[in-house]
Every structure is written in structure tokens, then in C-alpha cells.
Amino acid sequence: MALKAPSFLADAMLGSVARKLRIFGFDTLYIAHAHDDEILKMGIEQGRVILTADKELFKRVVKAGARGVLVSGASDLEDLVHILSKNGITSVDLDGIGSRCSVCNGLLEEKKPEQVKNGLPDKVAKMHREFYQCTVCNKVYWEGGHLRRIRALAKSVDSKLLLLGRTSATT
Template identity: 35%
Template structure:
């Protein structure tokens, strides 16, 4: 369920706050370049406060948190239960919450969400926590996953697509 999302706005300008159940999703959203706050210790009140203060869309699997966000007039996405992180990215893409294009370039730190700065050929450093990133063999796996997400659907005309 997607609510309060301005379809006219560029999805790359969206900022998210993700609940404790979706840590892997937060990492992937950062890989895709989205400003995504996540802390496994965030209480619901903190997520609601951050969303209200910073204009972030809440991404959650918890219907109680989604109901509170709805009552407060906050933007949120309630992720269906039973789908994995890649299927969740496809769900978000298919519902217009995110845009997935490839090839991707490192933009955000997957650990702290800080911006990455290029400092050498194929190397980046997080300006916030100092973590170093490089285009190693793992980069091909990431790109293949992004291509899969960009070219996949979870449902067609409102009907779930059956796994093969």
C-alpha cells in the first residue's frame, strides 16, 4: 500500500526512514542512491518524529506504524509480508516509490547513509564515517541485482505474477 506519494516529484528526491524490520532494504536503497535513515533501535515514535520533521517517507511492514503515520498525515509505504528484499525493491519500483536505473554509481554509504566522495579511480570514501568503497568483484553482483530489479514485476494488471 502506497499513500501520500507525490507522483509528480522526482523519485530520486525522496528521502526515507525505514523501520527496524527492514535493515537490508535500507542498505539496498542506499546502494541505489536514496537518502535512507535506518537504525535497528528506532522506536516507532522516533520514526514518526523523523518523518514529520524531515519530510521522509516511512517504509514499514508494521500495520500499526502505518496506521499512526496515516493518522498524522505522513507519507508511508506498508510493505506486504512474505516478500524478500529484492521483491520489496521491485514492489517499490512498480508502485512508483523508487526509480531503478542502471548502471548505478556509488553515492551513499551503506553503513551510515553519508555521501561518498571519489578519491581515486574506482574508489570512494564516506565523508561521514570514512568507510572506503571500491569496484571489486562484488560490484558485478550488485549491478546484476539492480538490472533484475529494474526489469522485473511482482504483479501484472493487479494480479500477482507466479514464480517459475
């Protein structure tokens, strides 16, 4: 990932996009209940790119001189590609799992099975050797169906970003 990775602030409609950005390793706050004023203030104070599908809020973001991306909210894939390309990200580097907890935005640490706090379900401990645990809420991640889907999504995002890059280079 680029050194100066942007951080994001997603509004109430974009919970799913926010979780995916976290898994991709981007520092992303998601506010389920907040007034537009609060979102605007927090985005400016913390230097976060405000993500919204709300045209009125986006207008205010632009007017306030804050950074923001207006998404359609129609599909996570399209929204992610749009958000990342607007921020100069040309690929999603999923080394390991990425670095953030999808639930709380905490940083993840690689763990051996015996190091996982609060233990693992027996079945999971038997089937997997590599784990990641959130340093804040202790949620455990492992190489399974969920991560596989996220990797597939990352691949789709990357190929679309690549295509966008090519198109803009030739026009």
C-alpha cells in the first residue's frame, strides 16, 4: 500500500463499503448515527475523506473545502473502485489480510493458534493454522470463506482500477 494511504469517514448509508475498506487496510470510520454537521466537522478535523451517497451532504463537503467522494451507493464494487481511483489508489494490496478489523477499525495482529485470546472454536483450530486478531475488540480472522470472498473482491477492484488507469492514460 502507498505510504500516504488516505483515511476515510463513511456516512450511515455506507456501512458495507466501510467494512470492506477496513479489510483492505484503510483507516475508516463509520458513523451510523450522526448529523451531517458532525460528519463534516469530524472529516475536516481528522483529515478524513468523507464518503457519502447523499448529494446534499456532498455539496456541503465541497463548499466547506473538505475532501469527499460522492458514491452512487448502488454496488459496493463500483463504489470501492470509484473511491479508490478518486484518491489515487491504483491497486489494493492484500498482503496477509490487510490490517484493519472490519467491525471496529482496530489494527490486526498475526497470531499462532495458541496465542489467540479467548480461544478458538475446536473446528476452526483444527482446520486452520494462521490467524489474525483485532488488537481492540479481539475478533479473530482466519483463512476461510469470508477472506476468500474478500480476496476475490479485491481482485475485481484491482482489475477495474487497472482498466480505469489505462483509459485515463490514453485519453
